[in-house]
Amino acid sequence: MAPRAYWTGQLRLSLVNIPIRLYPATSSERRIELHQIHEPSGKRIRYQKVAPGVGAVENEEITKGYEYEKGKYVLLDQKEIDELKLQAKQTIELVRFVDESDIDPRYFEKPYYLLPDGDLAEEGYAVMQKALAETKKVGVGQFILRGQGNIVAIKPCGRGLLLEVLRHAGEVRSADSFFKELPDFKVESEALDLAKELIERRAGKFEPEQFKDEYNEAMWELIHAKLEHRAPEILAEEQPTAKVINIMDALKKSVQQQGKAKGTPAAKRGAAAARTGNGKTTSRAAPKRKSA
DSSP, X not given: OOOXXXXXXXXXXXXXXXXXXEEESOOOTTSOOOOOEETTTTEEOXXXXXXXXXXXXXXXXOOEEEEEETTEEEEEOHHHHHTOOOGGGGEEEEEEEEOGGGSOGGXXXXXXXXXXXXXXXXXXXXXXXXXXXXXXXEEEEEEEETTEEEEEEEEEETTEEEEEEEOOGGGSOOSHHHHTTOOOOOOOHHHHHHHHXXXXXXXXXXXXXXXXXXXXXXXXXXXXXXXXXXXXXXXXXXXXXXXXXXXXXXXXXXXXHHHHHHHSHHHHHHHHHHHHTOOOOOSOOOOOOOOO
16 A cells, blocks of 8 residues: 655746655654553553643644743634645745755755656656756755745655755754864874774775664563563673773774784675675564564
8 A cells, every 4th residue: 555645736847847745755663662651550641731720621722822922922723824825835846956965964854755646747757857867966945844844955866856854044053163162183194094094994885774773672672571571681782991092002903903804704705795795694683573
């Protein structure tokens, strides 16, 4: 069954309008959701919406408001908000095309998959996808999602298009205020060369599937142990053998260890497997979710 579209509207470039559908590109299924529980009774804690001096209130009695003075609000009915005559409510208009490297990574917030909405939209969608791919440009525009005005960047992703919601300028803090107090260290050339060598030896492609969430695995193990009335299997974390005092010594030892690791038969087999794409991890698999 196809997932339900998160948003539908139009992608506009000048006089070209392409009906589109938006789908979240990320999932939160891997997260373990913990609830607050009243320990003596084992009951889950629930929250009520209350008004001071009134008590609990029903949803139909709640409206929205803007606080213009302390304790004073302009009340806004949802119908009034929905009737705002904004063309951008159902339209993403591309107003600029930039290199992806021109967008500071701090501005990227959340990705969505962008698909054509209906057969008549497929040709325009394909033209837009191919044009962006061949010019190596990213389309920038604006639209409204869930009552919020958003800046967006649209770029090719495989055979389709990816929409990235961007943060507004006022949401990104200046780095200068954090880094201006850093002292000017004089870096020794030998230390810099060692650091570069260490980086080069660990250089490669970003493969997110190679990174496992050890905290998530440990949490599942704890949950399953509780359900099975046993002690959890605790994987001991390897502790550093000594406190790092001299950066030069630490870099030299790190480079030496990398060299030894590369020379071992296991390392050579791992490297060969990585080159052929047949490498497999041997880490303990994450416990499967169990129903209580």
